[in-house]
Amino acid sequence: MLQNDPLRPTPHPTTTPASDHAARIAEICGVIHHGQHFLLTSHARPDGDSIGSQVAMALALEYLGKTSRIVNRDPVPLAYRDLPGVDRIDVAPAADGPCDALFVMECGDLSRPGVSGLEAYRVVNIDHHLGNTLYGHVNWFDTSAAACVEMVIDIIDALGVPLTHGIATAVYLGLVTDTGLFRHRGTSARSFAIARRCVEAGVEPSDMARQIFDANSLGKLRLMGAMLDGMTLHADGALAVLSLDDALMTTTGATSDDLDGLVNLPLSVKEIQVVLLFKLHEGAHRASVRSKGDINVRDVAARFGGGGHRNAAGLDVPGTDLVARQAVIDAVVEAIHAAS
Numbered sequence: 001m002l003q004n005d006p007l008r009p010t011p012h013p014t015t016t017p018a019s020d021h022a023a024r025i026a027e028i029c030g031v032i033h034h035g036q037h038f039l040l041t042s043h044a045r046p047d048g049d050s051i052g053s054q055v056a057m058a059l060a061l062e063y064l065g066k067t068s069r070i071v072n073r074d075p076v077p078l079a080y081r082d083l084p085g086v087d088r089i090d091v092a093p094a095a096d097g098p099c100d101a102l103f104v105m106e107c108g109d110l111s112r113p114g115v116s117g118l119e120a121y122r123v124v125n126i127d128h129h130l131g132n133t134l135y136g137h138v139n140w141f142d143t144s145a146a147a148c149v150e151m152v153i154d155i156i157d158a159l160g161v162p163l164t165h166g167i168a169t170a171v172y173l174g175l176v177t178d179t180g181l182f183r184h185r186g187t188s189a190r191s192f193a194i195a196r197r198c199v200e201a202g203v204e205p206s207d208m209a210r211q212i213f214d215a216n217s218l219g220k221l222r223l224m225g226a227m228l229d230g231m232t233l234h235a236d237g238a239l240a241v242l243s244l245d246d247a248l249m250t251t252t253g254a255t256s257d258d259l260d261g262l263v264n265l266p267l268s269v270k271e272i273q274v275v276l277l278f279k280l281h282e283g284a285h286r287a288s289v290r291s292k293g294d295i296n297v298r299d300v301a302a303r304f305g306g307g308g309h310r311n312a313a314g315l316d317v318p319g320t321d322l323v324a325r326q327a328v329i330d331a332v333v334e335a336i337h338a339a340s
């Protein structure tokens with residue numbers, strides 16, 4: 001590749017140029033071939049893509065005769081616990097012991113896992129979120145990937161590891177959860193090609209969908225009802241605001257496991273373009289934002305020190321009172337107006 005080619009477009013500063021992807025994959029394969037024992041981690045409050053990426057990678061390493069340990073700060077969401085390989089995830093506050101490299105999947109920076117001791121290791125950073133700080137000794141960053149597992153399967157292919165049923169299941173988990181069953185922006189021909197390969201490797205789409213998406217607890221259903229009951233509309237009905245707190249969770253019998261995906265509920269209404277969910281939970285005041293189309297909620301989150309994707313982001317609310325909430329609501333309304 002011609003580094004100094006004047007005709008070569010200047011890449012986005014936080015995006016691996018398309019021509020570098022093969023080089024990054026080769027670099028990662030080199031790290032794997034030269035090592036024997038690896039650590040893997042991903043972000044706190046793991047989702048399907050972080051679980052799928054870690055398990056797929058661990059199973060590929062195992063196929064190559066390598067050993068690995070997955071360390072996560074928070075437990076695997078209930079709906080994913082019975083999937084193959086998921087039982088190898090250790091929930092621990094710190095990573096320790098020797099390893100040849102630490103794979104950090106799906107994390108914009110090294111604080112996202114919420115696991116201590118990570119700085120001590122040779123870090124391989126694999127991520128598809130805008131805003132990655134390009135930390136680590138090796139980093140591969142691809143915002144065109146709809147899910148981190150789309151990157152992991154490229155590594156697995158480059159390693160020459162076959163798509164076993166276990167790996168295919170983990171990849172499919174990441175794919176269907178991060179694309180919202182192939183509905184979210186970023187879903188591409190690449191996503192469907194990978195899905196096809198997973199199905200050819202024995203994944204049953206209807207069984208997986210039932211296991212992953214029809215696995216709610218009664219507490220979650222009750223929490224949904226209570227939250228929707230308290231929903232308010234703003235920006236002429238384009239913005240729905242939901243909120244929950246520990247008291248509501250106790251009344252409804254919901255647990256932390258039940259919070260996943262709740263923010264998306266109002267998006268099924270045609271007129272609603274953005275959903276803002278305030279969560280006053282376990283002493284933290286967080287907000288999740290989801291949007292449709294061109295409404296950029298990542299930029300809104302960034303104004304409050306948060307991050308994410310254009311259509312899905314999160315932030316820490318700067319205070320627990322209504323004034324703090326209103327500041328976030330105002331910023332979202334501004335983003336709605338900017339996009340219209």
Ligand SMILES: [Mn+2]
Nearest residue numbers: 049147148178
């Ligand atoms: Mn992801």
